[in-house]
Amino acid sequence: MKICVVTGGVGGARFLLGVKAFLGWDPTGPAPDPGPDGPADTVTAVVNTADDIRLHGLQICPDLDSCLYTLSGAADTERGWGRQGETWTVSGELAGYGAEAPWFSLGDKDIATHLVRTRMLDAGYPLSAVTAALAGRWRPGVTLLPMSDDRVETHVVVEDPDHDPADGTEPALIALHFQEWWIRHRAGLSPRSITPIGADTATPAPGVLDAIAEADIVLIAPSNPVVSVGTVLAVPGIREALRTTAAPVVGMSPLIGGRPVRGHADACLAAIGVDSTAEAVGRHYGARSSGQGGRDAAGDEVGGILDAFLIAEEDSAEIPGVQVVRAPLLMTDPNATAAMVARCLDAVDVRR
Ligand code: GDP
Numbered sequence: 001m002k003i004c005v006v007t008g009g010v011g012g013a014r015f016l017l018g019v020k021a022f023l024g025w026d027p028t029g030p031a032p033d034p035g036p037d038g039p040a041d042t043v044t045a046v047v048n049t050a051d052d053i054r055l056h057g058l059q060i061c062p063d064l065d066s067c068l069y070t071l072s073g074a075a076d077t078e079r080g081w082g083r084q085g086e087t088w089t090v091s092g093e094l095a096g097y098g099a100e101a102p103w104f105s106l107g108d109k110d111i112a113t114h115l116v117r118t119r120m121l122d123a124g125y126p127l128s129a130v131t132a133a134l135a136g137r138w139r140p141g142v143t144l145l146p147m148s149d150d151r152v153e154t155h156v157v158v159e160d161p162d163h164d165p166a167d168g169t170e171p172a173l174i175a176l177h178f179q180e181w182w183i184r185h186r187a188g189l190s191p192r193s194i195t196p197i198g199a200d201t202a203t204p205a206p207g208v209l210d211a212i213a214e215a216d217i218v219l220i221a222p223s224n225p226v227v228s229v230g231t232v233l234a235v236p237g238i239r240e241a242l243r244t245t246a247a248p249v250v251g252m253s254p255l256i257g258g259r260p261v262r263g264h265a266d267a268c269l270a271a272i273g274v275d276s277t278a279e280a281v282g283r284h285y286g287a288r289s290s291g292q293g294g295r296d297a298a299g300d301e302v303g304g305i306l307d308a309f310l311i312a313e314e315d316s317a318e319i320p321g322v323q324v325v326r327a328p329l330l331m332t333d334p335n336a337t338a339a340m341v342a343r344c345l346d347a348v349d350v351r352r
């Protein structure tokens with residue numbers, strides 16, 4: 001069976017561990033050797049790249065790296081990001097020059113990944129080819145496709161945090177890179193808008209549209225609906241592929257009891273005028289069948305993407321045209337997450 005997953009970084013990677021467990025694979029190992037007729041099952045992930053950032057001349061792709069490291073067992077699961085057994089010599093030296101971006105720590109092992117990636121990009125290879133090359137070392141089992149080879153960067157417009165309210169002027173509006181807003185300001189500055197800059201002229205990376213069209217089922221991971229899934233959907237062609245694929249499309253809520261399990265999805269949702277409830281997220285994704293709902297970040301109706309939507313047992317939701325299924329949605333370990341995957345297949349009557 002062919003499973004296609006639309007995903008962000010840490011949350012999405014955790015979900016992909018469960019997809020591998022569902023297929024009976026080692027969650028942190030490579031895919032099993034293919035039989036004489038080719039692989040029985042394949043998993044392809046369409047990964048958000050709008051978090052990407054260039055720092056110290058290095059191209060950093062946090063969501064792709066979270067997937068690479070997590071799915072190969074190299075991630076530091078306690079810290080929640082980066083490599084296990086990481087050291088911080090280079091960061092310490094940069095700080096010695098006052099040249100660190102203190103809000104974005106780069107470990108030594110991680111830096112090697114960014115060096116290889118940047119060297120290949122500078123030599124002219126597209127990000128999709130670079131990602132495939134990096135995966136040759138990590139063997140994540142899942143084919144990881146960047147959503148696009150084109151540069152897309154989420155920017156967050158906020159009021160200037162250094163503005164002095166006593167001086168009687170209106171605060172200036174400034175645009176921050178998503179990472180600066182998320183990490184440095186811990187999403188604490190309330191955003192006026194969140195925009196994936198460059199998405200409107202980006203094209204899907206090679207393989208993305210085919211993976212969606214040829215899948216037996218498409219799963220929308222319980223990733224951030226705005227800055228992970230939303231940015232993937234903002235690449236022209238991807239939403240249309242989800243709306244027209246013969247495969248059913250099933251999403252999952254990243255909110256449990258109206259709160260993100262981790263991170264600041266609520267602040268992102270507020271910026272695009274969507275309530276922090278499973279129902280509001282489901283309606284924002286919208287129904288594929290009726291074409292109802294489904295809104296872009298500007299709030300314009302663009303047609304929905306869902307056949308079914310899983311929400312947590314403590315939540316309730318009515319989403320016109322979408323089958324809503326209550327299920328345990330805490331990804332405590334790959335087996336619990338595999339049970340979520342099974343519920344997704346059941347919801348749309350797909351049999352393995
Ligand atoms: P990021 O790119 O590293 O921020 O990760 P993603 O966008 O892929 O995932 C972040 C989202 O995953 C957050 O909004 C969390 O609420 C959600 N999330 C994390 N763990 C869980 C979980 O166990 N269950 C559910 N349903 N959502 C989760």
Ligand code: CA
Binds near residue numbers: 009227
């Ligand atoms: Ca991310």
